[in-house]
Amino acid sequence: MSVSEYRQQEAAIDLSPAGQQLAERAPDQELMTLNIGPHHPATHGVLRLLVTLEGEVVRDLKPIIGYVHTGIEKTCEDKAYWKVIPVIERMDYLAYYFNAMAFCGAVETLLEVDVPPRAQYLRVIHLELNRIMSHLVWLGTSMLDLGAISMFWYAFRERERILDLFEQSSGQRMHTRYIQVGGVMEDIPAGFAEKVREFCAIMPSRVDQYEAILDRNEIVLQRLRHVCPLDAETLLGLGVTGPLLRAAGVPWDLRKADPYSSYDHFDFAVPVGTVGDNYDRYRVRMAEMRESVKIVEQALDGLPEGPHVTSDRKVALPPRHELSTSMEALIHHFKLVTEGFRVPPGEIYFPIESPRGELGCFVRSDGSSKPARVHMRDPSFVNLQAVAPMAKDAYIADLIATLAMLDPILGGIDR
Amino acid sequence: MPDATGLELLAGELRDRDETLVRATLHFRGRGTLEVDPARVREVLEHLAERGYGFLASVHGVDYHPEEPRLGVLYELIDMEKVDRMTVKVRVPTDAAEVPSIVELHPGADHQEREVYDMFGVVFTGHPDLRRILMPEDYEGHPQRRDFPVGGEPIIFTQTEDRIPGWPEGGGIDP
Amino acid sequence: MEIVRREPAGPPAPGASAPDDFRARQLRARDMLRGDLEGADLDRFVEESVLTTTLDKALNWARSNALFPATFGLACCAIEMMSIVAARVDVARFGFEAFRASPRQADLLIISGRVSIKMAPVVRRIYDQMLEPKWAIAMGACSSSMGVFNNYAIVPADKFMPVDVHVPGCPPRPEALMHGVLKLQKMIQGHADEGWRTRYGGRGTEELIVPEAAAGTAVGASPPGDTAGA
Numbered sequence: 149m150s151v152s153e154y155r156q157q158e159a160a161i162d163l164s165p166a167g168q169q170l171a172e173r174a175p176d177q178e179l180m181t182l183n184i185g186p187h188h189p190a191t192h193g194v195l196r197l198l199v200t201l202e203g204e205v206v207r208d209l210k211p212i213i214g215y216v217h218t219g220i221e222k223t224c225e226d227k228a229y230w231k232v233i234p235v236i237e238r239m240d241y242l243a244y245y246f247n248a249m250a251f252c253g254a255v256e257t258l259l260e261v262d263v264p265p266r267a268q269y270l271r272v273i274h275l276e277l278n279r280i281m282s283h284l285v286w287l288g289t290s291m292l293d294l295g296a297i298s299m300f301w302y303a304f305r306e307r308e309r310i311l312d313l314f315e316q317s318s319g320q321r322m323h324t325r326y327i328q329v330g331g332v333m334e335d336i337p338a339g340f341a342e343k344v345r346e347f348c349a350i351m352p353s354r355v356d357q358y359e360a361i362l363d364r365n366e367i368v369l370q371r372l373r374h375v376c377p378l379d380a381e382t383l384l385g386l387g388v389t390g391p392l393l394r395a396a397g398v399p400w401d402l403r404k405a406d407p408y409s410s411y412d413h414f415d416f417a418v419p420v421g422t423v424g425d426n427y428d429r430y431r432v433r434m435a436e437m438r439e440s441v442k443i444v445e446q447a448l449d450g451l452p453e454g455p456h457v458t459s460d461r462k463v464a465l466p467p468r469h470e471l472s473t474s475m476e477a478l479i480h481h482f483k484l485v486t487e488g489f490r491v492p493p494g495e496i497y498f499p500i501e502s503p504r505g506e507l508g509c510f511v512r513s514d515g516s517s518k519p520a521r522v523h524m525r526d527p528s529f530v531n532l533q534a535v536a537p538m539a540k541d542a543y544i545a546d547l548i549a550t551l552a553m554l555d556p557i558l559g560g561i562d563r
Numbered sequence: 564m565p566d567a568t569g570l571e572l573l574a575g576e577l578r579d580r581d582e583t584l585v586r587a588t589l590h591f592r593g594r595g596t597l598e599v600d601p602a603r604v605r606e607v608l609e610h611l612a613e614r615g616y617g618f619l620a621s622v623h624g625v626d627y628h629p630e631e632p633r634l635g636v637l638y639e640l641i642d643m644e645k646v647d648r649m650t651v652k653v654r655v656p657t658d659a660a661e662v663p664s665i666v667e668l669h670p671g672a673d674h675q676e677r678e679v680y681d682m683f684g685v686v687f688t689g690h691p692d693l694r695r696i697l698m699p700e701d702y703e704g705h706p707q708r709r710d711f712p713v714g715g716e717p718i719i720f721t722q723t724e725d726r727i728p729g730w731p732e733g734g735g736i737d738p
Numbered sequence: 739m740e741i742v743r744r745e746p747a748g749p750p751a752p753g754a755s756a757p758d759d760f761r762a763r764q765l766r767a768r769d770m771l772r773g774d775l776e777g778a779d780l781d782r783f784v785e786e787s788v789l790t791t792t793l794d795k796a797l798n799w800a801r802s803n804a805l806f807p808a809t810f811g812l813a814c815c816a817i818e819m820m821s822i823v824a825a826r827v828d829v830a831r832f833g834f835e836a837f838r839a840s841p842r843q844a845d846l847l848i849i850s851g852r853v854s855i856k857m858a859p860v861v862r863r864i865y866d867q868m869l870e871p872k873w874a875i876a877m878g879a880c881s882s883s884m885g886v887f888n889n890y891a892i893v894p895a896d897k898f899m900p901v902d903v904h905v906p907g908c909p910p911r912p913e914a915l916m917h918g919v920l921k922l923q924k925m926i927q928g929h930a931d932e933g934w935r936t937r938y939g940g941r942g943t944e945e946l947i948v949p950e951a952a953a954g955t956a957v958g959a960s961p962p963g964d965t966a967g968a
Contacts, residue, residue: 222713
């Protein structure tokens with residue numbers, strides 16, 4: 149049999165129960181329940197799936213989560229607003245700037261402080277670098293799941309360069325607590341802008357490299373094209389946002405729809421897919437990496453001068469040199485470090501666009517220096533509900549590919 | 564965001580349907596919140612969906628202790644055409660913490676309502692599978708209520724404790 | 739410039755002989771194979787070409803240089819654990835880039851990330867499924883102590899399993915994790931192998947399942963097709 153005939157035969161297989169003419173289950177056709185996880189190399193974190201299989205076809209799927217539930221939201225109620233930032237960063241552990249941004253945005257809205265334009269641009273630079281880094285880890289690990297093991301090293305090579313940039317600006321590779329209420333922690337050091345420009349100069353060619361390896365690869369196409377598509381209406385009903393929704397054709401991106409932190413100053417496109425299958429999800433993220441590079445370059449070009457944090461001394465620490473000359477600065481410093489600033493009572497929900505979708509932070513303050521409730525609306529938590537309809541009537545290998553393309557981060561799901 | 568007048572118009576429409584539907588409106592920092600009667604939250608969400616707020620972004624719970632009614636459930640809605648957001652709030656007391664589930668209207672509320680049940684104890688009537696989602700199945704208590712202790716423990720290291728509590732006699736560590 | 743040639747002092751070290759010794763070594767090897775070497779010649783041959791050590795030391799040297807870590811990434815530290823496999827801090831230099839998925843094939847458990855109370859029995863079960871000799875590294879602050887979070891949902895790893903090396907950091911840099919792994923290597927090389935019960939005084943904690951009690955209590959079985967009993 150020739151290859152094309154074989155492929156035609158393959159394509160003609162219909163896995164749905166009706167397609168297989170299963171009117172009544174024969175006694176030898178049982179459903180098997182398989183427990184995948186929580187410790188399994190192909191789940192992205194400790195996700196447990198109870199899969200009902202008929203042969204190798206998935207008939208039903210139940211995700212069980214909570215294996216990395218850390219009680220972050222409860223811990224935050226116990227800490228001053230400043231001290232919440234390192235705790236809340238560790239939630240969605242690949243998008244740490246985004247966690248901090250959502251929380252700081254919510255607190256700034258409650259406090260009604262203005263973030264200076266330089267701080268907004270610096271935030272955008274770091275957020276977009278973090279987006280590229282998150283997509284790189286997604287690329288490396290999901291291609292690892294599919295079997296293209298060498299992609300892992302290529303993706304992590306670029307990730308190391310981005311982590312070097314983070315280390316240069318804040319001193320830490322991960323969980324940098326760079327974004328603070330009112331601005332950013334520190335102004336960027338000398339040489340940072342040049343290093344970022346160097347990175348932006350080579351990144352598009354690296355994305356070209358990844359695409360050259362993967363885009364038209366026979367195995368990637370077979371495993372991702374027309375695999376587990378889901379229409380936009382179901383996704384909208386499930387509350388799915390982010391690259392999954394954009395791959396299905398809905399151009400909803402909070403950076404464009406509801407800009408925050410000067411995103412409206414930048415000119416970039418939002419990649420949107422057509423079919424909504426795994427291949428579109430993969431392509432949308434690759435294109436997003438390119439767009440993020442453009443945003444970073446524009447932000448560097450237009451970086452305004454000015455303070456890196458709000459000058460409201462009741463919210464942000466005064467610069468250290470003032471502490472030796474001004475008594476007021478000393479008092480503010482003391483109050484901020486010991487008790488922290490007080491936030492007027494109110495509730496606010498502040499959404500931003502994280503690499504996985506809409507990351508929202510709900511903060512309720514009761515007038516004291518500690519938040520009364522912090523809730524992070526994590527995109528992966530809501531997106532996970534889409535796995536069951538996606539993987540229904542697909543092979544179990546397709547389920548693994550779909551999980552990879554879903555990009556779940558269990559730290560965010562479980563909080 | 565609907566401005567304050569838009570919010571009042573929406574509230575007015577709902578009050579036209581039934582006087583007791585909307586308990587309060589709040590326009591704060593540019594966002595509108597409708598506080599509604601818990602038993603009819605489904606009706607309110609259906610009405611808002613007809614008005615364009617068809618995307619449910621989030622369902623989350625709040626404990627308003629010591630104010631009564633203590634437990635709150637907030638629904639965040641988005642109108643993607645007009646790029647508007649709206650919050651719907653319900654407040655229930657701890658002894659009658661029941662809210663009708665909206666899973667049939669918005670399937671994405673499935674896991675989120677389970678989380679509110681797990682963390683706060685609000686029972687969503689009509690939910691297909693209301694179990695604990697983040698805590699172990701047999702856990703007792705609702706951790707994110709304000710009167711639940713944060714917990715935590717003193718730190719024990721293998722090399723530093725000369726007797727680990729709970730291990731049998733003779734099974735201690737040689738210092 | 740003059741080239742100074744230094745004569746080697748004393749007998750040449752094994753494997754470092756000058757080229758003209760090579761012929762002599764060849765002849766001695768031939769004699770050895772024929773069984774013709776005796777007495778002092780035989781002693782010298784053995785000294786030069788055979789490494790003597792105790793079996794324990796050799797075994798521990800082999801074990802330490804070929805650890806198979808189990809893939810056990812829980813949270814943020816898992817990303818930094820993936821970084822040590824990446825090209826910059828290359829763990830393949832030390833022999834353990836082969837992360838095994840099955841605990842039966844692994845001998846090192848790197849608990850990278852926070853252990854929640856739901857996950858703790860699972861971690862313990864994976865650790866129990868590993869075959870002796872086995873070691874555990876608690877990577878990061880959350881698994882060693884409670885880390886940034888000290889609350890109802892987390893448990894430090896020392897509470898339910900023995901940990902050999904704690905690597906501090908939140909998350910620890912890949913270099914720090916490498917340092918921890920190399921420290922573990924030295925520990926393995928230094929001590930003769932013992933099971934974890936001997937190392938940490940866990941004697942008396944073995945569980946005996948009496949056959950009558952085990953009937954009818956198959957743990958974890960669920961009837962086929964039943965996904966609701968999670």
